[in-house]
Amino acid sequence: xxxxxxADVVVDTPRTAPAPRAPATIAETGxxxxxxxxxxxxxxxxxxxxxxxxxxxxxLPYAILEAIxxxxxxxxxxxxxxxxxxxxxxxxxxxxxxxxxRAQRYLQACQYVxxxxxxxxxxxxxxxALQAARGYIDRDRxxxxxSHLIVTDEVLEQLGPAVNASRAVFxxxxxxNGKSVIADGMGRALNGDMxxxxxxxxxxQTITLYDPINHHSLDGPEEDAGGGSPGVGAGLSIxxxxxxxxxxxxxRRPVVVAGGxxxxxxxxxxxxxxxxxxxxxxQLKANGGVFLVDDFGxxxxxxxxxxxxxxxxxxxxxxYLTLHTGKKIQLPFDVLIVFATNLDPAALADEAFMRxxxxxxxxxxxxxxxxxxxxxxxxxxxxxxFHQVMVAYLQRRHYGPSNRPMRACHPRDLIDQVTALCRYxxxxxxxxxQLLDAACTAYFVDEPRVQPxxxxxxxxxRRRLEVH
Numbered sequence: 001x002x003x004x005x006x007a008d009v010v011v012d013t014p015r016t017a018p019a020p021r022a023p024a025t026i027a028e029t030g031x032x033x034x035x036x037x038x039x040x041x042x043x044x045x046x047x048x049x050x051x052x053x054x055x056x057x058x059x060l061p062y063a064i065l066e067a068i069x070x071x072x073x074x075x076x077x078x079x080x081x082x083x084x085x086x087x088x089x090x091x092x093x094x095x096x097x098x099x100x101x102r103a104q105r106y107l108q109a110c111q112y113v114x115x116x117x118x119x120x121x122x123x124x125x126x127x128x129a130l131q132a133a134r135g136y137i138d139r140d141r142x143x144x145x146x147s148h149l150i151v152t153d154e155v156l157e158q159l160g161p162a163v164n165a166s167r168a169v170f171x172x173x174x175x176x177n178g179k180s181v182i183a184d185g186m187g188r189a190l191n192g193d194m195x196x197x198x199x200x201x202x203x204x205q206t207i208t209l210y211d212p213i214n215h216h217s218l219d220g221p222e223e224d225a226g227g228g229s230p231g232v233g234a235g236l237s238i239x240x241x242x243x244x245x246x247x248x249x250x251x252r253r254p255v256v257v258a259g260g261x262x263x264x265x266x267x268x269x270x271x272x273x274x275x276x277x278x279x280x281x282x283q284l285k286a287n288g289g290v291f292l293v294d295d296f297g298x299x300x301x302x303x304x305x306x307x308x309x310x311x312x313x314x315x316x317x318x319x320y321l322t323l324h325t326g327k328k329i330q331l332p333f334d335v336l337i338v339f340a341t342n343l344d345p346a347a348l349a350d351e352a353f354m355r356x357x358x359x360x361x362x363x364x365x366x367x368x369x370x371x372x373x374x375x376x377x378x379x380x381x382x383x384x385x386f387h388q389v390m391v392a393y394l395q396r397r398h399y400g401p402s403n404r405p406m407r408a409c410h411p412r413d414l415i416d417q418v419t420a421l422c423r424y425x426x427x428x429x430x431x432x433x434q435l436l437d438a439a440c441t442a443y444f445v446d447e448p449r450v451q452p453x454x455x456x457x458x459x460x461x462r463r464r465l466e467v468h
Contacts, residue, residue, distance in 0.1 A: 030119030048094035059115035117201035145189025162359040173363035176407035179340035187255035254289035375411035
C-alpha cells in the first residue's frame, strides 16, 4: 500500500493507524505532576537506574522527566549515585530513605509500575479516528484475508458485507468445518495496524490494556528504544521522522477468542484488590478487531445473560464499564463480534437476540472437490506428496460405506495421524492406503477396529505343542 510523507507529517492509508504524537510537555501527557512523580518513585524502588533507563520504562521523553527529577531531588526523595554518561540523563539515581518510605506509601495505594498511562479521553479520540479511517474492503482484499483457507465464493459473498458493516456475525453449522478459522480470516481481511496504550488513566485509577497474549506487537527494537514512526522498512518515505508517543504499542488488529471459559466477570473491569489497579475486559482488548465467541452456547453463562450484558453495545456501539469506586465510564465498542456454534441456533437464542446479530451465515460440510483441495493444501504445508487417488480411496473406503460426512478438519487431522505414525515407525512421512486405514481406525469412533494379523507358529513349535 502506498504511503507518503512530508517533512513533519506522515500520511497513512486507511489501513494504517495514525501514530500518536509524543508529548512535549507534562500537560500534553494528560497526567498530573503527582502521577508522574509516583510512577518515577515506584520505578526506582527496585534499585538505582539512569535517567535514560527510567524514561524508557515510563515511555516518556527524558526532557519531560528532567523537571520531575529536579523536583523530587529538591524534596530529597532521590540522590545521584554516579554518572554513566553526559548530562543528567546519564546520572544514576537511587531512592533515599525518605524516598523509600514514600515509595512504600505509593505502592500501598497502587502497585502498578510500568509505562505511564494514557488518559481515557485520548484513547477514545484515537479509537474514533481509527474507526473513521478504516475504510471498506472489497472482494480482492477479502480473498487475501482468506488466502490460507479454502472458502467458497458463496460464503465470502456473505462475509464481505458483514466485515464492512462491522456488525455481529453468527456462524453456525456442523463441527469441524472451520468456523473459528473463518473468524481469524475476517481479522486478516481487516488487516492494517493500530495503536493501543499500555495502560489507561481514569481519574487516577489505572487500567492495564495492552496484553501480549491477545495483542501481536509490531514495534521493532528501534521503536521500543525510543525511535519515531516506522521508517523505510515499513514502506515509508520519510525526510524527518515524527517522534511518537511510546506509551502506545503498535499492534496488528487483534483477533481475540473466548470459548467455554467465558464468564460475565471477564466482560467487566477486573480489579485486583492486592495490586490496586484494574485489568481491561476481554472485549476492550479486542477493540478495533475481531472478538470470537467460540462454541457459543457452551459457555458458563447462558446466551440470555450474554445478550443482557451486550444489548447496549451491539445496538449503540458503546460499552459501559464500572470502576471499583462505582464510577461508570463510556468506551467505544468498535468490535466485530463473531458467534460460532455447532448447536441448533433456534435452541440458543430468542428473536430479540437474533435481531441484534444481523448476519447469520451457515458453514456447511465441504464438497468432495473442496475436501480434495483442503487435503492438498495440508499436504503442501507438511511437505508431503499429494496423491488425489488417496482422497478417492478415503471416500470409497471410509466415508461412502458408513455414510460419514466429510468435515473440513479431517484432512489436517488424518495427515497429522499419518505423520505421527511414520515418525513412530522411524521412517519418512508418506501417505499410503495402509497408513490412512490406521489413521481412520484411530480417529473415527464408529470405524471398524483393525484386527491384528496372527502369525502361525513354526513347525517345530507345533510339534512341541502336540506332544504336550
